Amino acid sequence: MLNAAVRNVRGLNRRDHQIVIRKLAINSMLHFIGLLETRVTLPNAARVQNGILPRWNWFSDYNSAGNRIWLAWDDDFLDIAIMDIGVQFVHCRIFIRSSHIYVLVTVSYGANDMGSRRELWQALCTISGSIGDDPWLVGGDFNAVRDLSEVCSTSGDIRLAMNELNDCILNTGLIALPMRGERFTWHNCSDDGRSLWKRLDRLLANDKWIERWPDVFYDCLTPRTSDHSPLVLRGDCRRPPQRKMKGDLSANFKLAGEFLEISQRLLQEDRHEPLLLHLEHCCRLVFLKAVKIEHVMLQQRAKIQWMKGGDQCSRVFFRKVAIRRANKRIFQISDEAGVDM
Template sequence: MEEVIEGGPWLFQGQPIVLQRWEPGMVLRKHKHTQVPVWIRLRHLPVEFWTNEGLSTVASGIGRPLYQDTITRACTRLDFARVCVMLDISSTLPKHLIIMMPKEDGTEVPCKVEVEYEWVPPKCKNCMSLGHATTACPDSKKVEKPPVSVYVQKRTMKPPVKQPVTTKDATRTVQHEEDEVVEPLEYCYVMNAGIWNVRGLNRRDHQVAVKGLFIHCRITIRCAHLSILATVVYGANDTISRRGLWQKLVLLANSISDEPWIVGGDFNTVLDMSEGERFSWHNCSEGDRSLWKRLDRLLVNDAWLSQWPNSHYHCLNARTSDHSPLVIRGDTATHTVSMFRFDNYLTMSSDFTPSVQNIWRHRIEGTAMYAVTRKLRALKPVFRSLRRKKGDLSLNVKLAAEFLGKVQQLLEGDRHNAFLIRLEKCCKLVFFRATKLEQNMLQQRAKIQWLKGGDQCSRIFFRKVAMRRAAKRVFQITNEAGRILRAR
């Protein structure tokens, strides 16, 4: 416990957690913290500073350096250095640092290092503490809002008359005793409207950020015990208005480290004129005015591809809309290992031993295990050919039984026919061999299913174990004297 408490600070999903020692009579309260650990990324860092001393010197311009990640320590990623520093809430967060690089002639050249913060805690300017914004400060005094007048127009035979309704909450629904149709107001204009609460997202899935042109939320998949980040985009119709969307998406991408992230929606733009099928939008016009564009798309990051490498999406039919819905498909491809199949009944074939000897006498250069694997691989087509010669074992048993039955019916009409007697003996021999091969195959399959059930810890496996134990249990025995001995 001492190592856990004193070995901090601890981060969970990129955010710090505060640990306190429990004592009898302890009261849980939120303490005011003036420092917090934050991961930063140093981009365009000169090679001379990719050392413990160099990174500590540069990171000290932001805060007190704590440690670096393993990738930065191994220098396997050189586009940025990732360092955890202890920030003070009273200090400012610079977006770049100026480092003076010495030259051979004794002069110094300034070098600009960009600083990115993976996560910055909200800081309250009122109580000067971390964990909440200024608007949500519990110490701030609430200001009573004056009543707001809401005008509702009633549909009547007379000209509409505006009736003021006074309420303290402008978002409160005004209810009447009777349902009435409300006339639309003459002037109504909405800018940058977005959906805030989607049904179900206000429970386990939370909106992280809502901007004018996109909604960023976290979706928790309970059955899989994982969470993903999803961003729903609605791009503006003109190029200039979409520039802000690209800038915000870039900042959002820099703040996401190793979590699966998917971005999708109506971007209202195309990459080039030859994007091809399948287009997701049509202007519902005919002739020369008909336009097909690919405005809707889904984009994912590297973390998504590493977790679901076979995921993809396709466009459905638009039906009554001018946009086509996009459906994400999961990993449907199953990765199966090519197993070495060996049927025990093949050993009963006369061609089995010569075929194996012919393959096994070949000399293969390499280690012993390599030679064995090469020989087993060469035996695969041999065993496959032997299985084809045997055919369907169950069907062979069925045909042999039918032929034997027909011969025995003929023999009942002519019991002293020597040819039918010899034919019956041959049919019995064929039926016996076919039955033995099928029995051998079924026994092997039963053992395989038994092992599979045991590996999966299934109910049928434990049920079979209980039945076998019950069948083998001895309840009583009779000795030579005739006495019955029962188990106690």
């Protein structure tokens, strides 16, 4: 899977901010990172980028207002082509060399005001129409929450903004990935006692991404040098291939039957030999296990054929299943005071 992270860094001119990003890339073994709100001017960009990850490739769009998004990747592992650019997003196609697959990634940085954010929602809906069957990941700072549980403290009337974000997620066919770690991704760092926490940052994916990597989730790490938490993609589910049985099951049944016949013949010669009794017992266990395996395999084949022929494998059905799985996964448990156990 793509080893990726996104983060609103709230400025990269300071050396300590640069060191934090470098450590994040090294400690999480990243191959791709999206950085938001760098606040670095064009004359200083190359110096800052080389100070963080000098061997990586970098993309920054200084033609768009504010230069809001940087991309960085290790070209020993990835090939990247920029597909589309907007003031609030960068959309790219990534070739993962280790698995020889293409994925699509959109790094987003939503505007502060609700009216301008509508341009991002429209852009994501437009992009979704060109995705096809490719795995698609969308991540970044959306500057909006999905429901009131993602806000701690007073934040005014945000229901319309919430509805617009949820409509965008629904219309694009994206699925909210499970999150582990910090509950809120942003804190206003207020010194006047009016602290405010929100979940403004998130990772979303389409059904094709989750179908390929069913165990995908992301870690929301401690913010440290920024008011936003880094989001690190996790959950590579590349399972080891199952070992193939030598020969087909019919040959295994035949072998087990011959073994049972021989043991019974020996028992007729000496019915009180403990070793032969043990031999027969082991043989019967092998035979019963083979029967059970055959039964399970026949069930699986029938299920696969039914799913292929029916409508249960539609993308709408799979998306509902993926959402239900994501919502039911438990990563941590807290006590009544909200302290992680």
